[in-house]
Amino acid sequence: MSEGSLGLSIGQLLRDVLKERSLSMRKLSELTDIDTSTISRIINDKRKATLDHLEKFASILEIPLAKLLQAAGYPVDHKHTIRSDYDETIQHLVNTSELLSADLSIEKVQLQLTSYEAYVQTTEGRNRILYDFDKKLKQAGGVGPFIDQIKDLFTRFTMQDVAKRDLTVIGSALLYFIVPVDIIPDYIFAVGYLDDAIAVQIASSVLTRNT
Template sequence: MVEKTAANLEQTVKSLLRQHSMSMRQLAALTGIHVATISKMLLGKQRINPEYLEKIAEHLSVHPTLLYQAAGLKVADHVDKNDHLSLHSYFKDIIDYTGYSSVTLNRQSIMDELLKYDGYAKTSEGKLLIEEKFPEKRQQIFGTGPFIDELDSMYERYIHGEISEKEKMILGSGLLYFVLATDAIPDFMFPIGYLDDALAIQITQERLMEFSKKT
């Protein structure tokens, strides 16, 4: 497991270095971290230091959560709970990193899908489908991070929360998107494969915030 996460981190950092036409020594000079320390950390020969990852992320112009994820760290432990932009920034960095365009992840098309699910989310059939299919699909995700934390929170609120019918409808449409929609990117490419689901969840949270402002 250590070798696997180290390989992921090494691959991610080296890819970002190539994008910036930067050498490891240049990165070391910018961050103030000895080049040998960076190399050992990337190779899994030294314990991952989250503060070092933050410095590296800063000079590679990406959100730190991208490196946390690659290093196998639990992202929720290193992200400010009050930072509502963390989820958006994290997945934006992955989109930029992988080369997927905004055309591939069309916000309006995802919004249209969510609105189509609104009516179904209010029915007993829709609720039953979520209860049956969500746990099954959730078990397929072997990872941690803001997206998964938000997804689990949405499900718990939908099933057990004391919320209004409107809130349940909005949450239900987001969960139905997760279990039913045809993904823009294959899900097996975690975390890349869940980018459209993450955007759907982000839109769902925005809809909930808009609703709360009106009540």
């Protein structure tokens, strides 16, 4: 197959999912705001799905983005890892990756985290984390070496067995992961979650200093 996936092509994958869920291409078009003719060409393997298409399919159909990317022929490196000593390694990736915006910096991620601190302390903010975390995690499809850490932070947040300041730090990192306002769009695989990994590391570093 031209897509080069190890299993189904993106067209066959989408056909199977739509059939399983009794969804028409027209309905998928309404849900994703992607033209029906475009969806038809993708499903019939007559055009390549863009990253924007795949992100919308992943969100609406609740399919791991990584699975769609692989089926569509995008490079997926599940073995990519980042060392626990993030500060040097992540900044190196920020400095050297050609796919990243020149505006990305640890300082900008920190600023975004700070902006979430007040929201974390509201009922709406807490509920956003509790109700939306699993959906976002599923959408991420287990992508990124920070996944175990973000799960651990969520567990600590739900237990509420930490100091108020630490709870705010944890909640800010979780909101950064959940809210779709990233410095790097999440669909830019596999660096799309790099800024989320930076946010997790910043929170972890603060928590370590507070112990």
